[in-house]
Amino acid sequence: MSIGELLSVYGEKYLQGLLTTWELTIFSFIGAMIIGVIITVFRVCPIKPLRLFGEFYVQIFRNIPGAALLILLVYALPELDLILSYHSCVLTATTLIPASFCSEYLMSGINAIGIGQIEAARSIGMTFPLMMRKIVIPQAVRFSILPMTNLLIATMLTTSLASQVPLSPTDLTGVVSYINTRSVGGVTSFLISAFFYCITAVVIGQLGNLLDKKVRILR
Amino acid sequence: MNTYTRTVRDALYEEPGKKAKKQIAVATAISLVAIAVFIFFIAKAFYDNGQFDAKYWSFFTKYTTWRFIANGLVGTLEAAFLAGLMAFIIGMIFMIGRICNYKILNRIATVLIEFTRGVPTLLFIYFFFLIVPQLGINLPSIFRISIPVAISACGVVAEVLRSGVNAVPKGQKEAALSLGMTESKTFTKIIFPQAIHQVIPALIAEIVIVVKDTTFAYVINFPDLMQNAKVLISNYDALLSVYLVVAVIYIIINYILNKISVAIARRTQTSPVITR
Amino acid sequence: MSENTVIELKHIDKHYGNLHVLKDVNLSIKKGEVVVIIGPSGSGKSTLCRTINRLEGIDSGEVLIEGEKLPDSGKELAKLRSRIGMVFQSFNLFAHKTILENVTIGPVEVLHMNKTEAEKEAMELLKRVGVASQANKVPAQLSGGQQQRVAIARSLAMHPIAMLFDEPTSALDPEMINEVLNVMTELAREGMTMVIVSHEMNFARRVADRVVFMADGELIEENTPEEFFEHPKTQRAKDFLDSIKK
Numbered sequence: 001m002s003i004g005e006l007l008s009v010y011g012e013k014y015l016q017g018l019l020t021t022w023e024l025t026i027f028s029f030i031g032a033m034i035i036g037v038i039i040t041v042f043r044v045c046p047i048k049p050l051r052l053f054g055e056f057y058v059q060i061f062r063n064i065p066g067a068a069l070l071i072l073l074v075y076a077l078p079e080l081d082l083i084l085s086y087h088s089c090v091l092t093a094t095t096l097i098p099a100s101f102c103s104e105y106l107m108s109g110i111n112a113i114g115i116g117q118i119e120a121a122r123s124i125g126m127t128f129p130l131m132m133r134k135i136v137i138p139q140a141v142r143f144s145i146l147p148m149t150n151l152l153i154a155t156m157l158t159t160s161l162a163s164q165v166p167l168s169p170t171d172l173t174g175v176v177s178y179i180n181t182r183s184v185g186g187v188t189s190f191l192i193s194a195f196f197y198c199i200t201a202v203v204i205g206q207l208g209n210l211l212d213k214k215v216r217i218l219r
Numbered sequence: 220m221n222t223y224t225r226t227v228r229d230a231l232y233e234e235p236g237k238k239a240k241k242q243i244a245v246a247t248a249i250s251l252v253a254i255a256v257f258i259f260f261i262a263k264a265f266y267d268n269g270q271f272d273a274k275y276w277s278f279f280t281k282y283t284t285w286r287f288i289a290n291g292l293v294g295t296l297e298a299a300f301l302a303g304l305m306a307f308i309i310g311m312i313f314m315i316g317r318i319c320n321y322k323i324l325n326r327i328a329t330v331l332i333e334f335t336r337g338v339p340t341l342l343f344i345y346f347f348f349l350i351v352p353q354l355g356i357n358l359p360s361i362f363r364i365s366i367p368v369a370i371s372a373c374g375v376v377a378e379v380l381r382s383g384v385n386a387v388p389k390g391q392k393e394a395a396l397s398l399g400m401t402e403s404k405t406f407t408k409i410i411f412p413q414a415i416h417q418v419i420p421a422l423i424a425e426i427v428i429v430v431k432d433t434t435f436a437y438v439i440n441f442p443d444l445m446q447n448a449k450v451l452i453s454n455y456d457a458l459l460s461v462y463l464v465v466a467v468i469y470i471i472i473n474y475i476l477n478k479i480s481v482a483i484a485r486r487t488q489t490s491p492v493i494t495r
Numbered sequence: 496m497s498e499n500t501v502i503e504l505k506h507i508d509k510h511y512g513n514l515h516v517l518k519d520v521n522l523s524i525k526k527g528e529v530v531v532i533i534g535p536s537g538s539g540k541s542t543l544c545r546t547i548n549r550l551e552g553i554d555s556g557e558v559l560i561e562g563e564k565l566p567d568s569g570k571e572l573a574k575l576r577s578r579i580g581m582v583f584q585s586f587n588l589f590a591h592k593t594i595l596e597n598v599t600i601g602p603v604e605v606l607h608m609n610k611t612e613a614e615k616e617a618m619e620l621l622k623r624v625g626v627a628s629q630a631n632k633v634p635a636q637l638s639g640g641q642q643q644r645v646a647i648a649r650s651l652a653m654h655p656i657a658m659l660f661d662e663p664t665s666a667l668d669p670e671m672i673n674e675v676l677n678v679m680t681e682l683a684r685e686g687m688t689m690v691i692v693s694h695e696m697n698f699a700r701r702v703a704d705r706v707v708f709m710a711d712g713e714l715i716e717e718n719t720p721e722e723f724f725e726h727p728k729t730q731r732a733k734d735f736l737d738s739i740k741k
Contacts, residue, residue, distance in 0.1 A: 044228045046235070046243050049250040063473035065431035067445065068466045079459040080264040104493045107228075115230040116587035119550050120646075124601040124653055125577020127570055128232070134604055136231070139591050147493070153337070160339035173342045180349035187354075190346045194338045201337035217591045218635035234552030236567025 003188050010179055010189075016169035018196050024094060024159040024171060025200075029152050031095035036102025043107060054103070061100035066161050069093045074165060086165040094162075098155045105151060109143035110136065142215045149208025153201045172196055275460040284451065291447030292468070298365045298433045298443055303426055305369035310376025317381055328377070335374030340432045343367030348439045360441045368432040372425055375494075379421040383414035420484035424492040427473045427480075434469070444468065499526040500562070501657050501688050502547055507556035509542065509712075516542050517553070518712045524657070529689045531699040531720075534709035535735060543709065544661050544692045548576045561656065577605050580650030580658035584665050586642040588634035588649070594621065595630040598649050606653065613652070620648040624678050640671030644678055657688035664695060696739065700724055708732045 007014070042054035061069075073089040084092065113136060121131040163174035170178060172193040179185040235243055265271055278284050316328030344367045351358065358366070387410050395405040436443040448465040452458050480492060502524040509517040516539045524530050532540045545551040547558060549565055549572060558565040560579065566572045588597050598617035602608040621627040624644035626637070634642055643663060650658055660679065664672045676698050683689060683702045693699060699706055699720055706723040708716040708731075716723065716732050727733045 044231055046232050047246045047250050049247060049254055053250075053254060059474055060470060063427070063470040063477065064466055065434040065469050065473075067431075067434040067437070068462070068469055071445075072462050072466060076459040076462050079270060080268050082264070101493060108493065110231075111227045113227055113590075114587075115227055116583060116585050117589055118227065118230045120581070120583060120587035120589070120649075122233075122573075123548055123550060123576055123579070123581035123659075124649065125573045125575075125605045126601075127573045130604055134600065135589055142591060157339040160341040163341055163345075173339055173345065176342060177345050177349065180345070180353070184353050185350065187346075187350060190342065190350050193342060194334070197339065197342065198334055198337035202333065218633050219590060233549075233568050233572070236552070236569075236572075239568045 001186050006189055013175050017172040017175035020169050020171040021159055025156040028094040029155045032098035032102050035099035039103040040106040058100045058103055061097050066158055070161050086167055090162045094158045101151055105144050105147035109140040112143045113139045142217055145212045152204050270459055275457040278455050287447055291444035294443040295433050299430045302365035302368040302429050306372035306376050309373035313377035314380040332374040332377050335370055340371040343370050344435050344438055360439055363439045364436045364441045368429055372429050379418050383418035386417050387413045417489055420480040421492045423480040424494045427476045428494055501526050503559040505557040508554045516712045520714050526688055527686045528704045529683045529702055530705045531691045531693055531703040532707045538709045539712040540692045540709045541661055544659050547659055548579045577653055578656050580655035582646050582660045582663045584662040586646045588642055590634055593631050593633055594645050598652050601653050620651050624648045639667045640674045643675045647678055660691040662692050
């Protein structure tokens with residue numbers, strides 16, 4: 001099919017697909033940040049069992065393939081009498097996995113600060129909360145901007161898992177599968193979705209770079 | 220003088236005093252109880268739904284079950300190996316395009332790299348599964364999974380290789396050229412070997428992504444671990460246990476790969492890599 | 496304990512696992528006194544310095560600051576720390592703050608001083624250590640010697656009753672060592688109470704009121720610099736002095 005045909009017949013599908021991908025990406029990313037921060041707090045806290053729990057979480061979700069997790073959520077959870085909607089299953093998978101990476105990035109951000117500055121903060125009489133607020137968190141956040149940008153893009157790529165379950169409207173990847181199982185969409189039908197993904201990734205990347213330049217810490 | 224190295228994580232907190240020690244002990248106890256309750260509820264859900272029943276687990280004691288899983292694993296590894304190899308070759312070509320002296324090639328390589336990095340693997344898979352056959356090309360199924368996985372990985376590989384090349388000190392090139400080596404010989408004999416040494420951890424981390432992406436092989440019916448799991452499930456009518464075991468196998472493989480990557484990174488004093 | 500004792504260490508013991516790093520160390524430092532701690536590496540001198548403001552905890556013994564027992568955690572500990580300056584081997588300036596902010600962050604955040612006042616005072620301190628012209632740069636833009644002088648200003652801004660120097664010149668290039676030592680000499684002359692862990696023997700000879708020699712976690716010998724360097728009493732001190740003379 002030509003691009004004109006595709007857009008006139010499936011234009012709305014693509015648009016809905018784009019919006020679904022964006023929506024999944026944004027919600028997953030926000031969820032991943034929240035869970036990632038909590039897991040990171042667990043991992044740095046002085047309470048051993050919580051530390052271990054945090055490590056365990058990260059190792060599981062860093063290493064599980066997205067497809068395997070999604071299948072567990074969609075097919076295995078109902079065996080335990082826990083039935084989530086397809087949409088919730090996708091959102092859960094695309095949140096839990098990036099959350100583990102979020103925590104890894106935050107950990108490396110914290111490690112990048114160095115013990116010296118923490119000791120210096122302490123030795124001028126900063127209490128723990130003050131030190132976290134003025135020294136640790138501001139620097140960890142700045143170190144994390146580029147990694148978080150990459151994480152946002154990775155999260156977007158992960159949301160293509162949505163194409164593996166019947167969703168309506170489906171996401172950008174699902175649209176391509178939808179069109180080509182019904183008619184001969186051709187290379188163009190793929191390129192339209194690919195273009196939307198790429199343009200989103202490029203915009204996210206540029207914004208991240210801009211933000212990073214503004215707040216980068218000289219070392 | 221500190222005789223053992225502390226990480227920032229440890230330095231965040233004071234060495235606990237008496238009061239703090241007591242507080243930590245209490246918090247430890249509470250968190251242990253919370254985790255125990257959490258595990259209890261999971262176990263209870265399994266128990267209430269009969270998931271501990273022998274019929275869901277007994278076939279894991281059979282040799283045939285594991286042979287079947289092993290066959291699937293071989294399929295996974297074949298696809299991953301082929302994809303990894305292709306990703307490396309294409310990535311290499313992209314990288315050379317990116318750093319060579321021709322502006323147009325630089326541009327093309329940059330666009331291609333960004334393209335492969337910005338499009339999800341699944342979309343590439345659908346391209347090779349649904350669209351390529353429309354063009355009258357019929358690929359064997361292993362290629363239908365390993366080519367898209369490779370394409371999806373090659374952009375990252377190119378960037379990783381490039382970062383390695385950039386990390387080789389300029390003096391190396393100058394020294395080689397001053398010995399009378401040609402540009403290409405300098406690259407292949409001096410620059411590249413050092414570059415590759417730098418980025419081995421990152422390349423191993425990329426293999427993890429490749430392994431993960433091959434799980435989509437079920438889309439095109441290629442018999443990998445995930446696909447064989449489906450057969451087991453229909454044979455024994457045991458869905459949860461099989462998928463759980465398969466997920467654990469994937470986690471263990473990737474965990475080991477990541478550990479190797481970190482260990483090498485530590486030994487070569489390059490920074491460990493976090494991917495996706 | 497006399498009235499003007501600022502820091503007193505009593506029977507300090509500390510282990511790292513099986514390693515006994517501080518063995519029953521007793522030391523008291525009077526107001527205005529400059530004490531230089533020397534000894535071979537691994538002798539526990541840095542650890543000792545760091546126990547004074549409890550960057551290192553201790554297993555047993557007591558640290559007294561102006562006769563008051565050093566609390567082992569919480570706000571009280573932070574408060575006492577704010578009164579003792581500390582200068583580190585690796586400067587440890589806050590990388591995300593400008594030079595000026597590095598000096599004002601303590602007074603503003605910990606002592607709740609008014610910001611303009613803190614800045615005015617900080618500028619004077621920076622002038623005093625000779626880096627006022629760098630006030631709006633960030634730490635990474637300064638040389639090591641400059642960074643260390645800023646670190647000293649950062650400590651001084653807290654109006655400390657005493658200052659700890661943990662090998663302040665060990666990470667510096669030779670040509671920068673003197674600019675830091677000069678600032679320290681100046682401080683000593685003005686009557687600052689100082690505890691200095693250092694390898695700079697000439698500096699110790701010139702500036703110290705007392706030299707403390709440590710080895711294997713023990714305080715082996717203390718004396719005036721003249722006596723210590725000319726007539727060391729113990730064999731270990733003699734060996735150490737010989738080894739650094741080459």
